[in-house]
Amino acid sequence: MTTLSVRADRALLSGNEAIARGAWEAGVHVAAAYPGTPSTETLQALAGYDEVDSRWATNEKVAVDVALGASLGGARAFAAMKHVGLNVAADTFMTASYVGVGGGLVIMVADDPGMHSSQNEQDTRLYARLGLVPLLEPSDSAEAKDYTKLAFDVSEEFDTPVLLRSTTRISHNRGIVPLETRREVAVRGFRRDPAKYVMLPAYARGRHPVILERLERLAGYAGDLAAEEGTDGRVGIVTAGVPYQYVKEVAPDLRILKLGMTYPIPIERIRRFAETVDRLVVVEELEPFLEEALLAAGLDVVGKAFFPRTGELSPDLVRDGLAALGVADPRPPVPDAPTTVTRPPLMCPGCPHMVPYWSIKRLGATVTGDIGCYTLAALEPLATMDTCISMGASIGMASGMAASGGSDEPVVATIGDSTFLHGGVPALMEAVYNDANMTVVILDNGTTAMTGGQEHPGTGTTLAGEKARAVDIPALCRAVGVEDLHVVDPYDVSATLRAIEQAMAYRGTSVVITHRPCVEAPLRVKDRPFEVVPDNCTACQLCMNLGCPAIVWTDEVFEGRRKVTIDAAMCTGCTLCAQLCPPRAIVPVEVQA
Amino acid sequence: MSARGVVLAGVGGQGVVLASAVLAEAALQSDFEVKQSEVHGMAQRGGAVVSHIRYGETVASPVVPLASADVLAAFEWAEALRWMPYLAPRGALVVDARRIVPPGACKDHRTWGVPYPAMDAATVADRAADVLLIDATGIAAGLGNPKAANSVVMGAVSRFLDIADVAWEKAITRFVPPGTEELNIAAFHAGQEAGSVRPEDIPDLGLDPIEERNYRIQVDHSWCKDCGICPTVCPEFCLAMDHAHRLVVVDEAACIGCRLCEALCPDFAIRISVGEPAAMSGGAS
Ligand SMILES: Cc1ncc(C[n+]2csc(CCOP(=O)(O)OP(=O)(O)O)c2C)c(N)n1
């Protein structure tokens, strides 16, 4: 969608677009990412700038590997991911810190406090401390762009990768951003230096003290970047990121020390600030990261006693805390919302994931699930997923579940194509290697749908929209030793049911690949819709169990049950409900002559 | 002057994000500072979508504090109720008087009821200074395309904001699909004129609860040859084949009385009747 609204020298940009703009203005050459809400649009926006080699990587670790390699080659390099992506990339990240950079290396990580679309709400600042890597935290779109540029300079000046931490409220917020031009930076070229780039124990030992010395200098830098404002010193607030905006909203006159770099923590700078206020307070989202460090440094400070550790902060929660501290008015009473209906997300009409789950439910199995649109199969009416942990975990967990002997029913792992390539392949090798008695259903819809339909190495198209070689997933499975392999069209209900049934009966590791494009991407599918002939509908609701949102109840009752109808505007014409309907009451809409 | 706050709410696919882009752009065109915040991700698939827009001389928080929105505009009735706590008592509520009943909401097989809230203007009358329940979808359909309902709503919203028509028109032109600019601007102006409708005048879905019934499943095992057809058709998974491939009734209480098993049994071995479930389900009849 074109949200970029340019007015000569400024534009209304989301945080992600602003970070992309910042990277471009900073002269970035190479950028890699794996999609993940709320970070995804950053690389998509960068792909719009011709000067940058922007690419989807197979997973976040590969993205950071690519970016580090580009950096050592002397290019300015950028990687982006959601918070849990850094878990995947952590191995390279931790040692990249020792190695340092060639060209500036910036790793953007978008946290999701409140878990709007994530499986946990881990706090990336703890990774900065683990990796001894500096971390910048912008508080709005304009700052997101400025800090991105700053991050490249810091990276080169201090010879370190730099983390740029966003959150959902930065990435998905729009604000006015002044636009500047790109600064062309020459690629420095690779300089061979084994003692710096080959982390043998002997060399790595030499690097660790260098990193600690670097950190001390960076703490001074973080102190210089911090900004003081306000006059009311009854409390002094130490804050950063979007919580800074909430404090400004609620209590604009309070003394504030706004940090731009929250790791390394500029303790001495904060100590000086503390001397100018009556009481030191930290306002931070998620973990008591700053608070604990300040306590350890002997400062008298409060934080999580007044502001929650779970979920997002908001102007209201910040007001509650400041009111409890006696420096803001309590919030006015807010009447509760009137009772309303819950509205969980749904699969699309005609989603090719419906029938594989419908079939597994029919057959009965213990299902280790994974992350993608298909995770919605955990909800009614499919309700056919027993676990969902992290990308790619389904296959290894199925292997372990089978090994435990704890499941009465056959063990089935279900995984999307993008997730399979991201993290499922090594686990499939483990299963085959150890002859796990289980079935893997690979839901190949030819896209990374959950995050908005991105390309991946199996789709045959690059981020730039160019043709690429596509991974042959059946051949890949055979190559790792899968012998019982079925490829089916999930729009053929009986073939899908039969293939899964056969695979489940196989003794050993079997694979079913359900192959049919997503109805949203790369192309929006809209075929001739279906309708229900009311007189033929016996209200058995078999079709309802697919979970297609185009099928809705009517007020017409048959033997005490509601009949259904199909919303023709939503129906994609996939034929699935018609295949299931026992009295054949579902038929294609007549074409008007 | 403190920043103005607007909350836009609707269902994924209704165009909340587009409408908020239009408002943010219109505020920008009027030389205000603007921040706009939306949460998307999973919310886009039929889920609830909300967007906050704040503008003024200066804006700190991108999120509207509770009880402070100058306008809450909803493209659907249940969503208006959901976000009500954001609306300031002095504010204005604009709602497109239409219902989108989530499929899951109907799926209570015992009562067949729908917990969808009744459209009753009294629920919201005392929560805002102005309440506008408009038939935006109907007005847009009258202009030629029900999809322009969002522009009708935004026209109604504009009555409560200090943004000039030219700024709105520029913003609409920038963001709506090419070729629909005129339609959307006409829809916007229609929204500026639209009067409240009475909820009684809006056709109701009327999905009232249906009388609850229980059923008995009787299998005549002397006729049943354990072919396995009926478990594959039962929508409620009441029937199953056991390890010895024998038909068993596993959940009689879940039976909704569709009688698919009865109709499809080649041997007339299964019967469904209205009545209390037998204590010994699965036994021979
Ligand atoms: C480590 C990690 N990276 C990224 C994500 C975000 N994410 C969730 S599901 C998904 C991909 C889903 O694609 P696919 O497996 O093909 O399933 P589909 O949604 O297409 O059905 C992504 C990128 C995540 N949750 N964790």
Ligand code: SF4
């Ligand atoms: S976007 Fe594609 S994969 Fe996701 S629910 Fe819709 S059809 Fe299914």
Ligand code: SF4
């Ligand atoms: S054909 Fe049936 S299942 Fe497929 S999209 Fe239309 S209503 Fe849904």
